[in-house]
Amino acid sequence: MEPSGPGSATNRRNFLSLVGLSAAATVGSGLLAGCGGEAASTSDAQDLDKLADLLPRQKDLPGLPKPDMVGTRPVPDGYTRFPAELFDAVGEKPGRSGQRINGMTPAWGPAPPSLGQSQYLAAVNDELGIDVNFSVQDGLKYAEKLNALLGARDVPDLLCVPQWEVAKLPRFADAVAALFEDLTDYLSGDRVDAYPMLATFPAGAWREAFWNERLMSIPNPTDGPFPWALFGRKDLLDAAGLAYPKTMEELFEVGRQVTDPNKGVWAFDDIFSMVQMFYKVPGTDDGWRLKSDGTPEFKYETPEFKQAVEFMAKVYQAGLVHPDLVASKGEDAKQLLQSGKILFKQDGPGMWQPMQAEQQKVTPGFNLQPVPVFSASGGDPLVWGDDKPISYTFVKKGLGKERVEELLRVINWCSAPFGTAEFNLREYGVEGKHHTRSAAGPAKTELGFKEIANQYFFVSGRSPVIQPFPQTPTYVRDYLAYSNEMVKFLEKDPWNGLKLEMPARYKAGLVPTEDKITDILRGRRPLTDLDAVIQEWRGSGGGDEAREFRAKALADAGR
Template identity: 30%
Template sequence: MSRSLKFLETDRRTVLKGGVAAAVAALGGGVLASCSSEGSPSGGGGGGGGATVELPTYQRFEGATPDFPAAAEGMNEGFRAYPSNPERVISEALGDGEVISFMTNIPGAIPPTRDSNSFWQAVEERIGSPLEISMSSNDEYSSKFATRIAGGDIPDILNIPKDVAQLPDLLEATCLDLTEYLSGDAVLDYPFLANLPSQSWPDTRFNGKIFAVPVPRGMSRTSAPIYRQDLTEAAGISEANPGSFDEFMDLCAEMTAPGANRWAWASMPSQYIQQMWGTPYLWAEDGGAFTHMYETEEMLGAIEDMIAVWAAGVVNPDAYTATGGAKKQWLAAGTATFIHDSFVAWNQFYTDNPTITEMQLNMLDVPGRDGGQGSPWMGAANNNITAFNAESTHDPEVLLAIANWMAAPFGTEEYLFRKFGVEGEHYELTGTDPVPTALGSSEVGIGLQYISDAPMALYLPGRPDVPETQAAVQAAMVDRLVDDASYGLYSETKSRMNAQLEGAVNDAMNQVVQGNAGIETFTDAVETWRVNGGDAIRGELEEAYAAEHG
């Protein structure tokens, strides 16, 4: 257990008539990016708590048999190949023939519009309603979401960004209460929503009601050092996993050659070192009392080791100024061996670099600082939550049926269609694996996965070795995963100020690590964090925790 440092001690219709603007007044500064930067982890969005509602019953869908079963909750099932002859599991009509509107972010390039997009048209034919999708880039989505909601221009289905300010008020004012449709066994009418893991649903509960469906990710969002195993093996290292911080330093030195433009790390491995020390994943809870990782002795020890890593010259000297994309390119080019990233990114490295055929990736486990086992962090259970406009002209059961279709799991025909499109047009089969065509790569990414999604599977077409390695890594970590204790709890101060508050502390830490300031710069920043909002967040989390646990 981390030790705290002593010095760091209405009515919906009424709201709809006059309160929508107030409910979103603070939206502009209250949304965090969905991807965390190294050293500043991002936890779950945090539901509103309230133990008066029963969360949806979990009922596993017995579909395709995984090659690598999930041994514990949170793990992702793994498949060597896509199952042959996938079954179409939903045959009835879903839509009502009327236009259904949806707004979402798009992580990559914005695809062609409906009129020029045969996949989009095929989706509309399949669901039985025209689908009007308003897409924005990740960078633009928060501001566009805030603008549309404040203006009352609310689509039928909306992807809720993480940490929206005054989120319970916003949901009460604008979104459908789904409790009667999803609470307890009611969710069994939507078997693929019932198949979503139990740990995904607390994010959707606010004010004792269920207001959304989750977009689950499980351990796929857990981050650890991804590394070029082909490079470590070429250096004569048959087993890269270090057993302690000292062995980690030796490994980094072995993979660094500045004269050859090669450094071990693309970015400062802050989170990895914190996990060696056993710092909390953002917030820890003990007897109803909450402690932030900043406030622990372990955090100070981790910073001392970060200073040593930076001083050793094993991190690319441009790590603190380069973009995330540049750092990924360093790994692909072999000028870096390690980067801290997720299981999702692991696959993306392969798909983004098909010509680097020698690239073989793996992921380091976390040792204890002085030996033994470290404490990897779970990562966010969900990518986002998705809610429905309370004033939508569509029957709620129509919108839920579409969300249920979007959640049809890996191995079904529906999943294959949603993710890859139409065979012969958007993909070709190699064996049973879908290989995207140029048209498929251009058209398919219209954001359907942010309405709802199946539990993420470990799978990469044509690479059966990749899910096997990933499953082994997850199995080695799962029993030691540390959760963010604030997950599923709502703090208004956190929703409005967390990015600003934690950003200031992380900036101070980065200055200390680079040798530009002394450790007192960090401890002073933590004291400022506490006074300016950290203590308020703590109190709100403790209040929410007490309300939920009695």
């Protein structure tokens, strides 16, 4: 799948710093009014361990190829080559009613051609036996579209909700109960046998698909736990005789050495999330951890966060960030990295392969590599990450049993794993049109890149693997070497196994507070304002309320 070109599902992480509801979208009417007025609760905690009996029973699909490299969980296994033969995993067409399915999914980049104008949609829909009509929305504005849809109680048959958007949607659990089908009696236990592709999903993904103690969605399992990596143009750094930094001092010094405004070159885009990670700022659920006395503490309140703010403000003040990015002019930071106008970029790991594949054709020797995470204070680093799904697919409530089963059969087909003919069609389209195939595997054509935008991927999921790409033969080994090393330092989540619907006021306060901190980082407000911003977050921003809620959730779970 490729939200912005060929790449892995982890591309979803590319947009975590770019998307979110505005303050106006999360306060007042919004979801609350749309779901029937005052909701029963503004926050809720589910103990997922108590729902184990409702999980779909996981079963392997016979005939799949064995992986070439093993990932340290939650890092998936990897394949360095495509199987010579593909097999059909679904014996019959899942669509039988002839009634068109409407779905909404995100895309990053140009919108793909719609139904009736896309050979890709026509080919997949022919295999499904039914037309799926996609409303493909701009991924950068997807949260706003979701808020409008849910507030108006006007949802399509299948709705994709990215995991990272859920935290921004007020009273989402109430919206789920009001608008979407309860799938527990369709999928729990051995009932999932009717949908064998869904049965291959890891149990950890299904655990996160519960709302209100019922199985309310189909998860799209993540293919990597890491939200961020710091990527560098290693080819340009090598040419300048510079090594990747291993300390904060080296990071600043390398940035200073490569920045040359006279040549139109700067060191960085906004790397604040990575700077926080280097300083060991907590990252669990946006930034929570437990103090030594067991009290929940948010990142804003930690000395590590203040250190990260001071360092990042110093980077901005020194003019090491590209000025168009400082001014938020909408400059494409990926293009700046590709053209050598910046040498380091913070992004999701999913950026790696597609950019390398495309740019090595444009720039001989182009070499994009991640900087290994280090600790600003010495010792082992802290790496943010989790194994939560990429997204969730919800089924519109009230469609009737036969229609729900048809939709689940379609989702099941779309969820076929690597090594199947269904996976190949979903990912690469029709051979000779959307891709060419050699002994090394499929390679997309121009039409493939134009028409395929993860439409079917975002209404399904698949058992995750790191798949090979002929254009970048060392990618899988490089990715797994990096990931298997970084996963050793994955942050521990004290609330693991608890699903928390955070208080509405806290949700509404996140983006406005982040905006104020961004103003401080970029010099639009003085650094001395940080304490006042944090105090405001604790009160009107719902921070203290959120802390009490998290403490109670742990106590109620007996932890």
